[in-house]
Amino acid sequence: MRVLLIGSGGREHAVAWKLVQSQKITKLIIAPGNAGTAELGENVPVKTEDLDGLLAIAKTRSIDLTIVGPEQPLIDGIAELFERHGLRIFGPSKNAARIEGSKIWSNDLMSKYGIPTADSVAFSDSTKAMEYALARPEGSLVVKADGPAAGKGVLLPDTYEELEIAVVGMLDGASFGKSSSRLLLAERMSGPEVSVFAFLDGETVSKEIAACDYKRIGEGDTGLNTGGVGAYSPPEFWTSELAARIRAEILEPTARALVAEDSAYSGILYAGLMITSTGPRVIEFNCRLGDPECQVLMPKLKNDFLEICLAVVEGRLAQQKVIWSDLACTFVVMTSDGYPGNYETGAEITGIRKASEHGLVVHAGTSIQSDGTLITDGGRVLGVVGSGETIRDSLIAAYAGVGKIGFKGARYRRDIAERAV
Ligand code: AMP
Ligand code: GLY
Numbered sequence: 122m123r124v125l126l127i128g129s130g131g132r133e134h135a136v137a138w139k140l141v142q143s144q145k146i147t148k149l150i151i152a153p154g155n156a157g158t159a160e161l162g163e164n165v166p167v168k169t170e171d172l173d174g175l176l177a178i179a180k181t182r183s184i185d186l187t188i189v190g191p192e193q194p195l196i197d198g199i200a201e202l203f204e205r206h207g208l209r210i211f212g213p214s215k216n217a218a219r220i221e222g223s224k225i226w227s228n229d230l231m232s233k234y235g236i237p238t239a240d241s242v243a244f245s246d247s248t249k250a251m252e253y254a255l256a257r258p259e260g261s262l263v264v265k266a267d268g269p270a271a272g273k274g275v276l277l278p279d280t281y282e283e284l285e286i287a288v289v290g291m292l293d294g295a296s297f298g299k300s301s302s303r304l305l306l307a308e309r310m311s312g313p314e315v316s317v318f319a320f321l322d323g324e325t326v327s328k329e330i331a332a333c334d335y336k337r338i339g340e341g342d343t344g345l346n347t348g349g350v351g352a353y354s355p356p357e358f359w360t361s362e363l364a365a366r367i368r369a370e371i372l373e374p375t376a377r378a379l380v381a382e383d384s385a386y387s388g389i390l391y392a393g394l395m396i397t398s399t400g401p402r403v404i405e406f407n408c409r410l411g412d413p414e415c416q417v418l419m420p421k422l423k424n425d426f427l428e429i430c431l432a433v434v435e436g437r438l439a440q441q442k443v444i445w446s447d448l449a450c451t452f453v454v455m456t457s458d459g460y461p462g463n464y465e466t467g468a469e470i471t472g473i474r475k476a477s478e479h480g481l482v483v484h485a486g487t488s489i490q491s492d493g494t495l496i497t498d499g500g501r502v503l504g505v506v507g508s509g510e511t512i513r514d515s516l517i518a519a520y521a522g523v524g525k526i527g528f529k530g531a532r533y534r535r536d537i538a539e540r541a542v
Contacts, residue, residue: 123148124427125179126162127169127199128190129155130348131454131485131504132412136190136426137161138481139419143427150182156495157484157503172199179208186211188430192409195388196222196269211430213408216384220375221408224274224305225267231403234378236371238403239263241307247292254284254306263307266291268300272336272348275405277309312397314404315356316414319372320429321379321386322438326372327429330421330445331359332414333541338461340536347461348501350454351537352413353512354421355447358396367394367401375406387433416483416506417450451515451538452483452506453523458530460500468497468529479522480507497528504533512541 122145126137134157140146141161149162152175158164167174169191179187187203189195189212198215212218219226231238244250254262259280264287266274274297278284291301316334320327332354338344371392379386391407391414410418419426423444432441457464466486473495476482483506486499503526507518516538523533 122146122185122427123183124150125175125182125184125187126151126158126190127175127187127194129153129169130190130412131483131501132410132415133190134158134483134485135416135419135506136188136410138483139422139426140188143425145425145427150178150184152178155484155498156487156489157482159489169194170197172197172202175199176202176206176208179203180206185209186427186430186434188212190409192218192221192407193269195408209434211388211434213386213388214384217379217386217388218408219384220379220386220390220406222269223267224265224405225303227406228305230375230378230382234374234381236374236378236403237400239307239310241265241305243267243303243305245292245303247289250288250292250304250306251285254288255281261309263309264288264291265305265307266297266301267303267305268297270297270300273297273346274300310395310397310402310404312395313356313358315359315394315396316411317367317372317392317394318410318414318418319390320433320438320443321376321388321390322433322436323385323387324376324380325438326368326376327438327441327443328445329364329368329372330354330418331356331364332411332417334411334414335534335537338456338534340534345461347456349411349413350456350501350534351452352417353449353451353515353538353541354414354417355449357512357541363396363401367392371401371403413452413454413504416452416504420450420481420506420508421446421448448508449510449512449515450506450508451512451519452504453519453533453537454485454504455502455523455526455531455533457486457497457500457502458532460532464500465530466496466498470495470497470502470526470528472525472527475525476505476522479518479525480505482522482526502528502531512538516542
């Protein structure tokens with residue numbers, strides 16, 4: 122079977138690593154991929170936003186199944202486009218991807234179907250939004266741009282002044298363009314956060330799996346937000362009771378709600394949750410695997426990933442048992458100095474082979490020069506997934522691997538998964 126994988130990050134390298142273990146796969150093409158995926162398949166230089174270019178590759182290269190990594194092509198309707206051309210694709214339709222593409226749509230869905238989330242109100246007028254906010258305690262609200270904003274569309278102001286800057290910036294200053302022409306003011310919840318994933322095929326929800334990610338650049342969750350600089354699974358507070366509650370109160374009702382709203386979901390659903398004093402509540406949904414969570418989940422998946430994707434695409438997930446192992450995994454990301462602000466690229470990377478003795482090296486922002494030198498080519502450069510019986514074993518392995526890798530300006534957090542030990 123010939124597979125096209127769309128994306129270029131660590132998530133896609135981890136998926137590619139898992140895919141090539143399938144007995145079914147005969148060819149893997151990654152668009153556009155990175156230096157890590159180039160070792161597992163053939164990279165083609167087509168961008169993830171170029172839907173027509175991706176369609177052309179799928180056709181000319183006789184692709185049997187396309188797997189979509191990032192959200193944007195899904196939000197833009199790549200699933201319908203491929204299906205119109207008779208091509209099979211793993212990932213939700215444009216309608217279903219609204220669960221990530223529009224925070225207001227997603228919030229309306231949750232409130233209509235009683236799925237626990239933060240109390241939220243939508244606004245398009247900054248004066249009305251401020252009137253609402255000023256009637257509530259200072260620091261009790263979160264500001265969320267409606268549309269996609271590269272992970273930067275959520276602001277947590279502590280004062281009315283900061284809140285006003287956020288609201289006015291989004292609605293009147295179009296700080297996120299069209300994505301912030303409307304926003305949500307949401308109740309600020311508190312509690313540990315967890316990312317929960319399941320394969321969905323209409324009302325069928327596979328066995329779920331949980332991971333925690335690290336978004337801040339600095340140790341102790343300080344500094345700027347990033348795309349994610351570490352992850353581990355399982356979370357230290359994860360129990361079968363909590364998992365059962367999340368299934369019954371969030372995952373299954375959401376799958377049913379999407380079907381009822383003519384937006385049946387097919388793919389992987391990512392529920393970002395907060396475990397509050399009143400129980401698990403949704404922070405946000407995403408229509409894809411998480412990055413960096415995916416990197417600690419792929420080694421735990423006992424099934425052939427391709428077989429599950431096919432079961433979902435063919436509408437027979439109910440007959441496909443999804444099994445996750447108890448393996449503990451920790452992923453530590455190495456970044457370029459300056460990230461998430463400005464940083465340099467082009468630094469030579471050494472030590473990959475030695476690092477591989479300790480864990481799975483996953484590339485994100487890397488590329489290979491014509492002379493074969495591996496160089497940095499992004500903010501999140503690469504990382505190591507350590508695994509073992511316990512989180513402690515896994516983080517020791519991950520850091521042993523990271524310690525072997527060198528490049529100019531390399532940075533990484535020293536506290537990934539520490540709280541779980
Ligand atoms: P998101 O982009 O929706 O994942 O939000 C980014 C981060 O903002 C989340 O990981 C949470 O830490 C925080 N956040 C978002 N919404 C809320 C909320 N309603 N209450 C508290 N924290 C939130
Ligand atoms: N781990 C955050 C994300 O994938 O959006």
